[in-house]
Amino acid sequence: MGATVAITPRKARRCYNAHHPFHAGYYFAPEHDDTYAELGLARGAMAYFAGRSSPFGAVGSGVVTAAFYNFHPDLVAPHLPRAWKIASPEAVLEARPRITDAYLRRLLGREALSSPEMAESATLALRAAEACRRPGRPLYSANADLPVPDAPHLALWHATTLLRERRGDGHAIALSEADLDGLEALVSHTATGTNWRPAYLQSTRGWSPEEWAAAQDRLRERGLLDAQGALTDQGAELRRAIEADTDRLDLAPYEHLGAAGTRRLTELTGAFSKVVLAGGGMPLKEIGKR
Template identity: 50%
Template sequence: MGEASRVTGRFRGTFDVLHSLTYFAPETEAALTGAGLRPGRMTYFAGRAAPMGAVSPGVVAATFYNFNPDLVAKYIPRAWTLAAPEKIIEARFEAVDATLTRLLGKDTLVSEQVAEAAELAREATGGCQVDGRPLYAGHADLAWPAEPHLVLWHAITLLREHRGDGHIAALVLNGLDGLSALVSHTATGKGFLAAAAKASRGWSDEQWDGAAAKLRDKGFLDAEGGLTEAGNDLRERIEDATNAASTGPWEHLGEEKTKRLHELCGPLSRQAVEAGAFPANVFATGR
């Protein structure tokens, strides 16, 4: 296995932490409500979708994939009447700046380590493919920030959304809609509890049970809700396809630089986690 393949398989633990921590930061809620949004889920949906413009709830549900479209429609498009996407994007970067300053400290943010990581991560995005990746494409059209720590965050965001769009393509190819993908992922035991997944994604018990019944009929779940051998094979195919669709940036960056970026970002991610970036139940909520 080459370095590109190894990195795509461990993306969440090394790089994604530095992006996803913003969803749990009080600075994000403060900045986006300060821009005019209502607190709660609206800040998540609008904050992440804003780079695509004032899109419809259907577009947000399609690109986020495993959220109940009815839940999305409670906040989108109303969010765009409260704050323009451009204003939301500006507030989001302000929140990232404040969050990383709190978690990592100013000395770290102006360090050679962060500057080097930012340069390498930005270079890696040169290998991202825009075709068929709408959420990535919206973020890729944004202007690059000037400060190295914001460049690093934006680059990792691009890599994350690029990977996410590829993951959705793999789910579609393997016949899983958003809810079925969520139910089968929860059954792996890798990050989700069913109750938290239903609550955070807006699915009722009836909807969840209906999706689980269909997966059982197809032989992917057993009577207890666990994955069958066929179900495990399905999830492995999806992960393999996701990783295969995500190697472009790392092949573009090259093995030596990819390894170096991993070495630089690992300690930053650990520092952020140790500073309290995530609540204790973060992996149970699966946000």
């Protein structure tokens, strides 16, 4: 499992897709908003922005808008820095492992959390994260300052958070290089046929239908969308290039883990994620229907 072992972008992405639901279920769990509401934070956007940005400290909306990339600034601004007057970043950070423990315990069960497979998964994911570097990766770097929890399931969530935020940071680099702003990134992404539907992204990212249509017009002017809002050949090629760049920028952790370790991490976390998804850990039907 040395750093010199080559691994393909496809296998690295497959591993990321396997462990991502294990991390992402945190944001959709009822325990998320319930716990932050106990701190006085409003459910929904305020809880999300405060929880995800808490590793930065008491930052304002500008930092979060830049780092999160595709949220409307006017959606972020009412909540940050206001949230920090209600609950300190330290209090929010202290709540994150409690939320994680509660939702994983509910969806996976006590036996899975204490299993050898969970401990092995945490060891592998933390080893992969050893290869992550900080420059140009603000969300990863902020989370990397946090201590690794002792409990294996919390350590795995921490490690998958590092890997997720690092990939997201790299994706933002690729989108910026492609000269797509946050809204144009969403519009062109949904045009690829993804399950993420425009109405859902408009409501959760704060963009109006009029702003969405204006972004479509800008992409048409660049020759990336056709009159019906579908990707042109040029647009499809740009999106392929963005995903290839994202994969390239995300290779290091999996190269460090090596082919065998990556395959094992994919197998183990894929099994946990399957249970998370089966238990409604991510609202896939809602994402696709709205």
